[in-house]
Amino acid sequence: MTTAQQTVPPRRRSARRPAKRISRAVIQLFLLVIGLVWLTPAAGLFISSLRTEEANANSGWWTALTAPGRLSLDNYAALLKDSGIVQAFWNTVLISVPTTIAVVVIAALAGYAFAWMDFPGRDWIFLVVVAMLVVPVQIGLLPVAKLFGALGLFGSIPGVILFHTAYGLPFAIFLLRNYFAEIPKEMLEAARMDGGGEWRIFSQLILPLGRPAIASLAIFQFLWVWNDMLVALLFADNESQPLTVALQSQMRQFGSNIGVLAPGAFLSLIVPLIVFFAFQRHFVQGIMAGSVK
């Protein structure tokens, strides 16, 4: 009886530990499989982008894993010689960068006004901006197309920029206003006491203090515009179309165009991936803050 009592607890503990270790191993294996599943489709496209058209037509990309010597950068070289694609790449840059700057500047100004200035109807106007957070871009397509047509902006890069800027603003203003509102009141009052004008307070106090939120916003906004297809599909013409639109026009003959589409897709996603890895922290924060959208 006494021996039994002595032996039971250790046995139970030792029985539990391997069980725990096994369950941990199972979890690790499960997550490893999930990770592989997540990686495979992208790896497939990447490897396909390094294979010849003939190889892609005759066998799966996974066969290249056993014979990696046949892979080459020829598709990329050909792509970079394609003036249409190169032009589209630069158009993407010419659309995303100005949009990002415009959104940050305009939203910072408005965010500061909403957070720290006193004017009639302030809270109501801000609520309207909050309501605009979820307005789908689809509702703007047709009316703005007509408006831009009348203004001569339709089918041009400035038109695309304007549209993106407008639809980026609600989130941007929301994010920055909330961040600016957290700045201690005393700091602002002290600055105002010192006779600082609103411009000076804005540029020398608010902007430096708001840098983390502005960084998140800028990254988020940049990626959003860089990755857009829908807006540019309507508002950009052949000369001003970004990479996404140029590539989607090749989708009709998917099978025979894989030699252009695969490297093209990687050309279009390499910039977002660099931004992602360079600014992971801001990126994640931006996404989390933007989850209301």
Add this chain to the structure above:
Amino acid sequence: MPATTSAVPPATTRGGPPLPPGGTPRRTAAAPARRAVRRRRRIAAVFLFPALLLLGALVAYPIVFSVIRSMYDASGDTFVGVGNYTQMFQDPATLRAIRNSAIWVVFAPALLTGLGLVLAVLTEKIRWKTAFKLLMFMPMAISFLAAGIIFRLAYEQDPQRGVLNAVTVGIHDSFQGESTSFPTAKSRLGDKQLTKRPDGGYRTARRTEPGQVVNLGLVGVAPKDMPHGARPAAGAAGASAGHGELRGVVYLDFTPGGGGKPGTVDRGERGLPKLTVEAVDSRGKVAGTATTAADGSYRLTGLAPGSYALQLPAKDFAPPYEGIAWLGPALITPAIIGAYMWIWTGFALVLIGAGLSSMPRDVLEAARMDGANEWQVFRRITVPLLGPVLGVVFVTMVINVMKVFDLVYIIAPGPVQQDANVLALQMWLVSFGGGNNQGLGSALGVLLLLLVVPAMALNIRRFRRSQS
């Protein structure tokens, strides 16, 4: 005048805290104060102007415009009231888009939140969780277009190209046995020996007794379809059969380069490997089964005396298993939802993971100390405490899913685009993609807006609560 006013206010404000009432003459104090208010408002207006101009012209005005436009017909000349809205539910294409959008909203957010929750809880238990989260989150950074191309390739029907069907066929074959079959093979026209059966297989017309050699010639296999391992059949064709044994070769009765004689195994003619050969007894029952070797030879042993017909069953000629038509009309929507989950699971995982790590550890530990098992802890403590985060993820996904456009546009091949149609895509197709009905298009835009109004109200309520 300007000189004096600019001199006065700094003097009073710099003087410090609020002016004592009545300390200075009321009239002169009120005027600069009012002017200061007006000046501040003017500055506020300058700060707000660019934002309000863009929001007004490109967001607010389009909403009003769309609502009005949605009450006119395609050309915009005739007022039709709610005509476009009733048409929406009668037009089969739009109706299908609405139905598909409903499928999206019902399944995608719930699946994403569930998967995100499970992964977040499991990720807590491993050491490489940062790397794992990073990997899962990466698709968030890339465009729907790139993701669409990635999955269009992964979903390709041909198992020689699409990785998903390569895996499906691999699994199928490992359970069903790899079937090397020759779907195009047939008996030579006018062949009296082999006759086709209704099920697609072939059977010899003449019955044979054990101890015989029977060579079965087929035609109709293109040289490129011949397996690389197929070897010349002539050697095995001349072998002799033992007691209770039927043997021979199944071969391609075609001599590359010409010169062969029909019905005989000529030099250079190759055997058809891995085919099933059956011996059928006089009652029609299969008495023996063999599989052909690389040179096409088969050997049926242990046959009781009697007469047998030789049969090549239908599966020798069945087309090989081709996997699943992911991009076909039946599965296109689930397939695109799968691609969507590939993109957004990382979002759910990271958000829920953040909620998990801010959860009070001691509550979980206390529950474990009290003897609760992991499942009970998960059900009774983790999930309820995570409620608000799960709600945010779910609502965010509902809003996003209702606007899904690019992924459907990219992944669905032209012929099945209608089967994959969703509201946002239909709005596009009707307005710009050939439909050219801006009245119906506007109505669809307004419908999309109405669908996100609950989310709008939720945002406003959440914001107001956070302010009070």
